[in-house]
Amino acid sequence: MSVPHLWQRLRNEAVTTSRIHRPLLLVGCTLLIALPFLVGLGFGPAWVRVLDFVLLYILLALGLNIVVGFAGLLDLGYVAFFGVGAYVYALLASPHLTSHFPAIAALFPAGLHGPLWLLLPLGALVAGVFGILLGAPTLRLRGDYLAIVTLGFGEIIRIFLNNLYQPVNITNGAQGITQIDGLRVGPLALDRGLDLFGLRFSSLHLHYYLFLALAMLVVFISLRLQDSRIGRAWVAIREDEIAAKACGINTRNVKLAAFAMGASFGGIAGGLFAGFQEFVSPESFQLIDSIMILCMVVLGGMGHVPGVILGAVLLTVLPELFRFGAGPAQQWLFGRVVVEPEALRMLLFGLTLVVVMLLRPAGLWPEPRHRRELAQ
Amino acid sequence: METLIQQIINGLVLGSVYALVALGYTMVYGILGLINFAHGEVVMVGALVALATVKALAALGLPAAVQLPIGLAVAMIACMALGAAIERIAYRPLRNAPRLAPLITAIGVSIVIQYTVVLISGRSYHAYPELLSTRSFDLYGARISPAQIAVILISTAAMAVLLWIVHRTRLGRAMRATAENPEVARLMGVNVDRVISLTFVIGSAMAAVAGVLVSINYSVAHYQMGFVLGLKAFTAAVLGGIGNLAGAMVGGLLLGLIEALGAGYIGDLTGGVFGSNYRDVFAFLVLVLVLIFRPSGLLGERVAERA
Numbered sequence: 001m002s003v004p005h006l007w008q009r010l011r012n013e014a015v016t017t018s019r020i021h022r023p024l025l026l027v028g029c030t031l032l033i034a035l036p037f038l039v040g041l042g043f044g045p046a047w048v049r050v051l052d053f054v055l056l057y058i059l060l061a062l063g064l065n066i067v068v069g070f071a072g073l074l075d076l077g078y079v080a081f082f083g084v085g086a087y088v089y090a091l092l093a094s095p096h097l098t099s100h101f102p103a104i105a106a107l108f109p110a111g112l113h114g115p116l117w118l119l120l121p122l123g124a125l126v127a128g129v130f131g132i133l134l135g136a137p138t139l140r141l142r143g144d145y146l147a148i149v150t151l152g153f154g155e156i157i158r159i160f161l162n163n164l165y166q167p168v169n170i171t172n173g174a175q176g177i178t179q180i181d182g183l184r185v186g187p188l189a190l191d192r193g194l195d196l197f198g199l200r201f202s203s204l205h206l207h208y209y210l211f212l213a214l215a216m217l218v219v220f221i222s223l224r225l226q227d228s229r230i231g232r233a234w235v236a237i238r239e240d241e242i243a244a245k246a247c248g249i250n251t252r253n254v255k256l257a258a259f260a261m262g263a264s265f266g267g268i269a270g271g272l273f274a275g276f277q278e279f280v281s282p283e284s285f286q287l288i289d290s291i292m293i294l295c296m297v298v299l300g301g302m303g304h305v306p307g308v309i310l311g312a313v314l315l316t317v318l319p320e321l322f323r324f325g326a327g328p329a330q331q332w333l334f335g336r337v338v339v340e341p342e343a344l345r346m347l348l349f350g351l352t353l354v355v356v357m358l359l360r361p362a363g364l365w366p367e368p369r370h371r372r373e374l375a376q
Numbered sequence: 377m378e379t380l381i382q383q384i385i386n387g388l389v390l391g392s393v394y395a396l397v398a399l400g401y402t403m404v405y406g407i408l409g410l411i412n413f414a415h416g417e418v419v420m421v422g423a424l425v426a427l428a429t430v431k432a433l434a435a436l437g438l439p440a441a442v443q444l445p446i447g448l449a450v451a452m453i454a455c456m457a458l459g460a461a462i463e464r465i466a467y468r469p470l471r472n473a474p475r476l477a478p479l480i481t482a483i484g485v486s487i488v489i490q491y492t493v494v495l496i497s498g499r500s501y502h503a504y505p506e507l508l509s510t511r512s513f514d515l516y517g518a519r520i521s522p523a524q525i526a527v528i529l530i531s532t533a534a535m536a537v538l539l540w541i542v543h544r545t546r547l548g549r550a551m552r553a554t555a556e557n558p559e560v561a562r563l564m565g566v567n568v569d570r571v572i573s574l575t576f577v578i579g580s581a582m583a584a585v586a587g588v589l590v591s592i593n594y595s596v597a598h599y600q601m602g603f604v605l606g607l608k609a610f611t612a613a614v615l616g617g618i619g620n621l622a623g624a625m626v627g628g629l630l631l632g633l634i635e636a637l638g639a640g641y642i643g644d645l646t647g648g649v650f651g652s653n654y655r656d657v658f659a660f661l662v663l664v665l666v667l668i669f670r671p672s673g674l675l676g677e678r679v680a681e682r683a
Binding site: 302 | 668
């Protein structure tokens with residue numbers, strides 16, 4: 001398509017979109033900006049924190065959605081990339097390396113304090129490389145064989161994070177890395193909070209806006225990828241790999257691209273997580289976390305961006321609801337806490353997974369194209 | 377030399393438990409093409425039901441020689457019922473659903489089972505009573521305990537029974553036919569639903585045996601014990617070629633041996649840089665290597681590519 005034509009098309013698209021969606025978009029944006037305040041006022045700061053985590057999980061779920069939803073490659077070790085991103089940030093923005101390696105301390109006399117704009121892309125890059133490392137040997141594997149290898153990969157990364165403290169201390173083992181620098185955007189340290197226009201933006205609020213911006217970016221990238229040449233190639237591979245190959249798709253490169261892309265989203269989320277918590281340990285990157293993210297993707301509706309977002313929101317908020325509700329509800333019903341609230345919470349969560357999948361096997365909000373296929 | 381024999385014994389014991397559990401995964405996979413993620417929890421329930429039974433029997437004053445067989449039988453019956461229930465509730469309604477839907481219900485069921493157990497018996501580690509003598513035998517300098525002998529003997533017997541069922545009985549023929557092609561099997565008069573249900577029942581019985589054996593061997597049971605065990609067993613099934621019974625046994629034994637030998641020798645081989653805490657890395661690396669050269673496992677048939 002020639003450039004003037006493309007320009008014309010873009011303008012037309014922009015005009016039609018804005019005509020239909022402008023009021024909706026405006027309301028939506030205002031709501032998203034006001035959300036942490038509304039939630040904070042209504043339910044307290046603990047829920048603003050939950051909101052921050054919702055956004056992190058949206059990043060993760062959308063990353064995994066590229067691998068599982070778009071390209072149809074079942075990945076059970078996705079949290080490894082989250083971990084890689086987190087440790088990249090943690091190592092390059094904490095006193096850990098300088099205090100254990102004199103050579104590094106000599107290079108950086110003021111200590112290692114990598115800036116966000118460098119560490120996030122670096123985390124994405126390193127995670128992407130790990131994605132290719134995982135993808136390359138598994139290209140020939142199909143379906144569930146791939147699942148178990150990715151699972152093993154995730155475990156291998158976690159075991160290394162857990163044990164690489166001897167003979168040289170790189171990850172500090174199970175104790176994790178502490179004193180990580182908080183996230184800063186330019187001169188603004190997010191963990192200090194900010195007073196602006198007579199409004200108090202707490203640390204949780206500021207993180208929310210940063211995460212929101214990145215989540216929006218990832219949503220945008222996901223949507224554009226979906227309709228791009230490579231996105232259609234992914235769907236083709238998902239539906240029938242041999243046919244896709246026969247149509248001239250370089251399945252090897254396209255699959256590797258899916259692994260790398262998905263992994264790099266995970267890496268970004270990991271960097272944000274490390275800076276937000278100011279602490280990382282291997283405990284945050286277990287198999288159950290990979291499974292949780294996979295549940296978000298599948299329960300929401302594989303391959304459908306709004307569905308995946310819905311899945312991430314639900315599966316982050318529901319356990320918290322159960323956590324806050326499980327104890328008091330028993331008090332109210334029986335006058336005392338009959339069963340352990342934590343166990344009850346997990347029980348309800350498991351039941352939710354089963355019931356939702358039984359009622360809506362294609363996910364809560366599946367891709368319309370999928371729905372058509374199922375109806376046939 | 378003693379270390380080598382000792383690690384081989386440990387590996388065979390561990391491997392026979394893996395093989396037992398792997399058989400459950402592989403049977404279900406062979407017939408439904410589905411990873412039964414809740415299978416590890418069945419192992420755990422088996423161990424805890426047997427424990428409860430043994431405690432009740434001990435309270436009645438019955439001798440240890442009677443406690444173990446009865447405990448095992450009760451555990452097997454409970455797990456068979458549980459396996460059938462899991463299939464009925466979580467898998468049967470989704471038989472024609474997208475491929476990942478049953479995976480999520482399996483994860484859900486697995487969480488539900490774990491925390492139901494927590495609600496009933498708590499989170500603590502349960503000490504297993506000494507049902508067998510703890511006096512070890514000497515074998516060329518290595519030690520083998522009665523519990524370890526029992527693990528090897530009982531699991532071999534269970535596998536022999538399974539092979540007999542699958543290859544020599546009417547039900548076994550129906551199972552193989554269903555695995556081959558469910559539609560045609562149905563046309564030939566096989567009650568496919570019943571066969572699938574019985575597959576889960578048989579697999580769960582094996583899981584119960586595995587659960588009891590592993591708990592006797594380590595003298596402990598715990599609500600999360602099924603998770604890692606199930607994971608390893610599934611790895612073993614894939615290693616051998618999932619869907620293939622002989623493959624599950626070979627994969628199980630091999631994985632057990634790799635872990636034991638890896639744990640025993642990795643420190644010496646790497647000059648102490650990597651310790652036995654890298655045991656699982658070893659196991660998974662071997663898995664990846666095997667799958668690179670044989671993408672459908674050691675004994676797996678080459679899956680015909682869909683045209």
